[in-house]
Amino acid sequence: TIVVQKQIEFLQTMEVGFDRQNLVYLPLHGTLRNQCEAFKQELRQNADITHVSLVSHVPTGVWHNGSGWEWENRNISSDPLITYYCADLDFAETFGTSMIHGEYFREELVGSSSYQSGEVIINQRLASIMGLDNPLGARLSNYGYDYKIIGVIKDFNFKPAYASVGPMIVFHRALSARHPNQYNYIFMKVRPGSIQETTSFVKATCESFCPGYPVELKSLEEDYTRLYRSTEQIGSIIGYGAGLMIFVSCLGLFGLAAFTVEQRSKEIGIRKVLGASVAGIVRLLSKEFLILIGVATAIAWAVAFLFVNGWLMTQFAYRVDIGWGPFVLAGVLALGTAFVAVSFQAIRAALSNPVDSLKCE
Known part of the structure; x- marks a missing residue:
């Protein structure tokens, strides 16, 4: 986009x-x-x-x-x-x-x-x-x-x-x-x-x-x-499509983070009882998600580069220099969005009373 x-x-x-x-x-x-x-x-x-x-x-x-x-x-x-x-x-x-x-x-x-x-x-x-x-x-x-x-x-x-x-x-x-x-x-x-x-x-x-x-x-x-109105229309369609995909991805990530936190609620409770900090729990829960998203981002970089470079080469005799800027920005936005979505659930779990998750044990 x-x-x-x-x-x-x-x-x-x-x-x-x-x-x-x-x-x-x-x-x-x-x-x-x-x-x-x-x-x-x-x-x-x-x-x-x-x-x-x-x-x-x-x-x-x-x-x-x-x-x-x-x-x-x-x-x-x-x-x-x-x-x-x-x-x-x-x-x-x-x-x-x-x-x-x-x-x-x-x-x-x-x-x-x-x-x-x-x-x-x-x-x-x-x-x-x-x-x-x-x-x-x-x-x-x-x-x-x-x-x-x-x-x-x-x-x-x-x-x-x-x-x-x-x-x-x-x-x-x-x-x-x-x-x-x-x-x-x-x-x-x-x-x-x-x-x-x-x-x-x-x-x-x-x-x-x-x-x-x-x-x-x-x-x-x-x-x-x-x-170049047709090119602008293509850009608008891609922009709206990208926005929709980001929104749906965030919903899925948010739900997956909530599910993971629920599955590990007892572990989080035990860690809190043993003295784990809020930051430590957030880091623990976010790390796995961020690693997976980082790998996915690297794969997406390669696919996106091939796609946009092919589009520019075949459609335009005069084209903008792609550079690494758009890919780095997209990666930072993806990781940042994922971190916010996961951190929300992680902080919520870290701030909860461990008694609530351990009282049935």
Whole structure:
């Protein structure tokens, strides 16, 4: 239970390669999509909107990809599935991404680009797969399309943490003559606490461009929260289940301790008559239980480690470091709970009048 909760916290706070705070977006379609550049410029007039960018996909959504790409000295056995991303000139600034090599798109660099040729940016993962010491200036080609690499962008998670970052090509222009506008979403970086004012402004602006356009601004941070909701539900179920098992175990342990004390009542009475202290009797009765629970805890550690490690390894490409902390804490809690349950009955027996248990002898 502790590991699941730690993994959920890790997923919600992990570094994804860009700043997802205060990022909202609006889907583009129909007439508004055809006027996206003018719409973008109008949104930039609002002081609460610091940056605006047009992109093809939402980081938490479904992406386009393909294979069959060629480059210099490519290993013929390697044909990676590469993700495609279309972004305008303001993407890096809006999302807070950074360049590892080269530079991001500039108007002077991409002015002559087309869907068949031009400049592209690749991520670190693709640069590693290509195996080039310096990928800047290298060419990527695919079925008659030819592109020049002008930069390497820092890897960012365009998939959930269940999968590792894959190779990516970032385009500025459309990928097909049949679809000249690949921008499906407009992202806005807004000032903290200004979402309501921004929403009202976006609705009014949409109405002027495309009357009746359905406006529903979505938060990228909330998307990430929803993305791992199923994991949170698993954590809640495991937590409730663990709580129930602990409660039932305590009831059983409490009853077993009461039964043991009753069976050994005469022994306890004799020991008290001979001068045994309350602490000595509690130690005597608790020792056997604690030894058994200690052995059970050690076995549970091994089983729990194999289970949670297997779950993390198979379900998540990015996972929390388990460490020994959760297991030590669980062991201490188990022994502490057992000690309290047994000690209650032991103290009760130790404080009783030995005459009551010995009078029939």
